[in-house]
Structure formats: C-alpha cells, structure tokens
Amino acid sequence: MNDFYKNKNILVIVTGGIAAYKAATLVRELIKNEARVRVGMTVTAQEFITSRTFAVLSHHEVLTDLFQANEAEVMHIEWAKWADIIFVVPATANMVGKLAQGIIDDAVTSTIIASSAEKVIAPAMNDVMLNAPAMIRNLHTLKSDDWLVIEPDIGFLAEGYDAQGRLPEPLEIINQAAIRLQARIGRLAGRKIVITAGGTREALDPVRYLTNRSSGKMGFALAQAAVELGADVVLVTTNSRYKIYGVREVLVSSTRDMHAAVLHEFDNADVFIGAAAVSDYRPVEAAKDKIKKKSGENLTIKLMQNPDILAEVGRHKTMKQLVVGFAAETQNVLEYARKKLIQKNADMLVANDVSTTNSGFDSENNRVTILSRDEDPEIISLSPKIAIARSIMDKIAKKLA
Ligand SMILES: Cc1cc2nc3c(=O)[nH]c(=O)nc-3n(C[C@H](O)[C@H](O)[C@H](O)COP(=O)(O)O)c2cc1C
Missing domain, CATH: 3.40.50.10300 (CoaB-like)
Known part of the structure; x- marks a missing residue:
C-alpha cells in the first residue's frame, strides 16, 4: 500500500504497444492504493486491449475520441483539469515523438497538453527503436520538459530475445513514480x-x-x-x-x-x-x-x-x-x-x-x-x-x- 496515491486523481493513458495489457494491472494497483483512476486510450491501443476492460476496472467511461462527449462538454479539457497525475503506460515510440514535438492530433494528446498535472511516461518498445537517434532526442526533450521518465527494463522482449525495451512491472512503475514524485513535491x-x-x-x-x-x-x-x-x-x-x-x-x-x-x-x-x-x-x-x-x-x-x-x-x-x-x-x-x-x-x-x-x-x-x-x-x-x-x-x- 502506497499512501502517496490515496485520493489522487490519476489519468492513465494507454498507447498501442504490445505491453498495453500491463496497463490493466497498473490501473488495478492504483485503485488498490485508493487513487481515483480514469483511462484514455489511443486508437491503436484499442487494437491490443479493449476499452471495456478499462471501463470496468476504473468504473468510469474511457476517453478514446475527441468528440465522444455530449456537445456541451469539452471532455479533454475537463479531464485535463481533473488529473493530478498523468501516467502514459506503455508509451509507444510514436507517442514519445508526438509529446516531445507537441503534436496534438487525438483525444489523449489534446488532454495531456491541456493539463498541468505531474506527468509520468514509461516507454516500451523494440530495442532498435529505443536506440534510434530520434527516440534518444525525444526522450531527452521530455526529460527537460519535466516529464518523469521510467526507463525501460532489460528483459525478454516480444521479439523473443533479451534486450532493453521491456515495460517494467506495474508495481515497480507506481512505486518508482511515487518516490520520484514525492522527491519533487513532498514536504x-x-x-x-x-x-x-x-x-x-x-x-x-x-x-x-x-x-x-x-x-x-x-x-x-x-x-x-x-x-x-x-x-x-x-x-x-x-x-x-x-x-x-x-x-x-x-x-x-x-x-x-x-x-x-x-x-x-x-x-x-x-x-x-x-x-x-x-x-x-x-x-x-x-x-x-x-x-x-x-x-x-x-x-x-x-x-x-x-x-x-x-x-x-x-x-x-x-x-x-x-x-x-x-x-x-x-x-x-x-x-x-x-x-x-x-x-x-x-x-x-x-x-x-x-x-x-x-x-x-x-x-x-x-x-x-x-x-x-x-x-x-x-x-x-x-x-x-x-x-x-x-x-x-x-x-x-x-x-x-
Ligand atoms: C503487434 C504490434 C506491436 C507493437 N508494439 C509496439 C511497442 O511495443 N512499442 C511501440 O513503440 N510501438 C509498437 N507498435 C507500433 C505502434 O502500434 C505504432 O507505432 C502506432 O502508430 C502507435 O500508435 P499510438 O502511439 O497512437 O498508440 C506495435 C505494432 C504492432 C502491429
């Protein structure tokens, strides 16, 4: 039990990587820690895991589309204000690039850029993608923009060999994020x-x-x-x-x-x-x-x-x-x-x-x-x-x- 998350509003953004299934455990762990959790998903993320899973786990509608709300409500702005912490888990190379460059072309990127919440990102991908010059540049930009980056683990990748790029276990992500966020904002x-x-x-x-x-x-x-x-x-x-x-x-x-x-x-x-x-x-x-x-x-x-x-x-x-x-x-x-x-x-x-x-x-x-x-x-x-x-x-x- 990590008291850090108790009563905090946490928005978990899931993107289209093979580790998207692990985001379900992350949401459960945050709820166990008495956080209020909502989930946003990219279109590609929904190829890997359904929004229904997250709706049931978070007991809340899932943000998937800029225009899903009733016309009077601007959902991404509401959610951006609501969040105390945003987790992007797992983050694809594509999402890292978009966030580093400020490309805002869907519901989740629109929400993230409109929010002054603390932001945590856990990239997970193939090791060659991870070491591509553009990725290194983009991760560097995110760090200097005050994103808290959870470094990928070295371990067995979906490609079938051991290398860096694996998403750390959800409990490790939330524990590490709590410590590092406390070190930023704690008394x-x-x-x-x-x-x-x-x-x-x-x-x-x-x-x-x-x-x-x-x-x-x-x-x-x-x-x-x-x-x-x-x-x-x-x-x-x-x-x-x-x-x-x-x-x-x-x-x-x-x-x-x-x-x-x-x-x-x-x-x-x-x-x-x-x-x-x-x-x-x-x-x-x-x-x-x-x-x-x-x-x-x-x-x-x-x-x-x-x-x-x-x-x-x-x-x-x-x-x-x-x-x-x-x-x-x-x-x-x-x-x-x-x-x-x-x-x-x-x-x-x-x-x-x-x-x-x-x-x-x-x-x-x-x-x-x-x-x-x-x-x-x-x-x-x-x-x-x-x-x-x-x-x-x-x-x-x-x-x-
Ligand atoms: C089977 C499969 C697995 C993928 N896994 C990853 C991954 O682990 N990490 C990653 O960065 N991209 C991965 N991709 C590529 C992304 O899905 C692709 O870049 C997509 O545009 C990402 O969209 P999003 O960032 O909007 O979710 C994978 C693609 C496929 C088809």
Whole structure:
C-alpha cells in the first residue's frame, strides 16, 4: 500500500504497444492504493486491449475520441483539469515523438497538453527503436520538459530475445513514480535524513554476541514516513527487515560500525534520528575462537563502554541540522528522557516506556511522549508504529520549514 496515491486523481493513458495489457494491472494497483483512476486510450491501443476492460476496472467511461462527449462538454479539457497525475503506460515510440514535438492530433494528446498535472511516461518498445537517434532526442526533450521518465527494463522482449525495451512491472512503475514524485513535491523533498534501526550486536566470539530486544520496526516505520514526504533516506540498520522502496540501506552489526556509518552519513544530512537500541557496552575483547565451556567454572566477561552515537552527533551538529533521539526506559521515563534531551544536545526526544508488553520492543505498536526544546510534551497513546512515525516526521518537517 502506497499512501502517496490515496485520493489522487490519476489519468492513465494507454498507447498501442504490445505491453498495453500491463496497463490493466497498473490501473488495478492504483485503485488498490485508493487513487481515483480514469483511462484514455489511443486508437491503436484499442487494437491490443479493449476499452471495456478499462471501463470496468476504473468504473468510469474511457476517453478514446475527441468528440465522444455530449456537445456541451469539452471532455479533454475537463479531464485535463481533473488529473493530478498523468501516467502514459506503455508509451509507444510514436507517442514519445508526438509529446516531445507537441503534436496534438487525438483525444489523449489534446488532454495531456491541456493539463498541468505531474506527468509520468514509461516507454516500451523494440530495442532498435529505443536506440534510434530520434527516440534518444525525444526522450531527452521530455526529460527537460519535466516529464518523469521510467526507463525501460532489460528483459525478454516480444521479439523473443533479451534486450532493453521491456515495460517494467506495474508495481515497480507506481512505486518508482511515487518516490520520484514525492522527491519533487513532498514536504521533505531535497532533505537528507539518516535513521538508525535495530539492536546492535557486540561479539563475544565468532558465534556469540550480546544484543537487546529491539526489532528495528520503529526505525523502519520512520524511514517509510520520511520517504512518503519525499526525503532522501539513509537507514543504518542491523537487519534488513523490509525493503522500503527509495530507502538506501547501510547494514551494520556493532555499535562501533553504526557509529562510523552514522558520522559518515550525517555530514551532509539535515536530520539524524537515532531509533536503534545501541549497546552501551561491548566485551573488551572478542575471542578469536569459540569460547569453550570449562566444567564447574563461571565465566566472567569484562565490558567496556561503546561510543555514544547520539551524544556525538549532538556535538557535531550545526545550527541547520536536527537531531532526534529515542529513550527506551522501564522506569521514570519522562525524567530520564528530559535529561537525555539536554545532555545529548538533541532537538527532540521520543520517550517510550518499554516495560509493557503491548508496545515498544518488537511490537507493532508504541506509546510515546515527544519532548522538544521549544514545545510542550506531546503524548501519543497506543498507536501503530507507522502512525507514530508519521507524527514525528510531520513535526520534523515543520521544524525544518
Ligand atoms: C503487434 C504490434 C506491436 C507493437 N508494439 C509496439 C511497442 O511495443 N512499442 C511501440 O513503440 N510501438 C509498437 N507498435 C507500433 C505502434 O502500434 C505504432 O507505432 C502506432 O502508430 C502507435 O500508435 P499510438 O502511439 O497512437 O498508440 C506495435 C505494432 C504492432 C502491429
């Protein structure tokens, strides 16, 4: 589910290529994402798939002819105004050429040129057509006209061999378009956010480590919420729990690895959010070989302090950078959190009580209090982690604005 499309008006233009059948899945996926969808087709597209398929899928009449409306209504202008986003999927070489040159000779081209919607185009064709000088020129023109071009995949073409020209899968098209459109129009567009997730692992020997109960779910929810607002997100994580489209993952294991990765990424970042549960201590020495059991003897492991990632980021930050910490406590949660906010030079601290079983570590839900230097504490009662992440990201976007 991609919230980006929710309640948006999306016009899907289908042109006459062999991949036209995939546009039916694209329409279904957009509807699943709660978009309102209408479809326009070229005359040639109707040789490949019928307008009835799209009328049924979109629950709406399909635009196929400039003169199909009743005489009082100028349908292409109405539809052009209605659309928030126009997808041309698949786009033939012919349509790419017409749009690049401004040739307006049918219902769909008339609608596209009359619309100020965001425009996405996914060309699909034979590899020789794709590499023709005119095609290269035309695609270049569309990009400089602010069209968002989804590049064709390399894969098995209808011609029976592997080459570039294949239409990417519909889900890939809508995910890629959402990320790239958010990066244009989202409230955190152009902002780099570094987030940590998961519990760090401190090696005892080659097979054992010390860790904690953190699952990383809160960090992943924050990454998702940041991407939804168009941020450029780097997730420094100890596990690859989910694949979030548009998030750059840096996989680490120990606190020292996480510390190095965070400092490296923070340099040109706008925001750091420390949602990982980092180990305060690590074994002084990790044994080279597996520690053997010595019968009847206790084993003492000496621990030393790890670097304090949040404090160090707080020390390094400039006036323009925001630092957000998390405090997972089991007692006096607010008191510790308030101290941590000041001691670590953070701008915001999210305090969660991990003493209960239905929130916090490894749970889908959380209940938190958000402390900021310049605002009253905000209490968020038991809610899904993604909802909490969106509230935090909303506050961050406001602070950055
Ligand atoms: C069987 C068949 C498959 C075609 N597949 C493609 C294609 O994948 N991509 C493309 O650019 N043109 C393809 N064409 C050529 C277009 O249909 C042709 O250029 C047409 O004029 C496009 O019209 P339109 O852009 O108005 O839809 C195909 C033609 C045929 C007969």
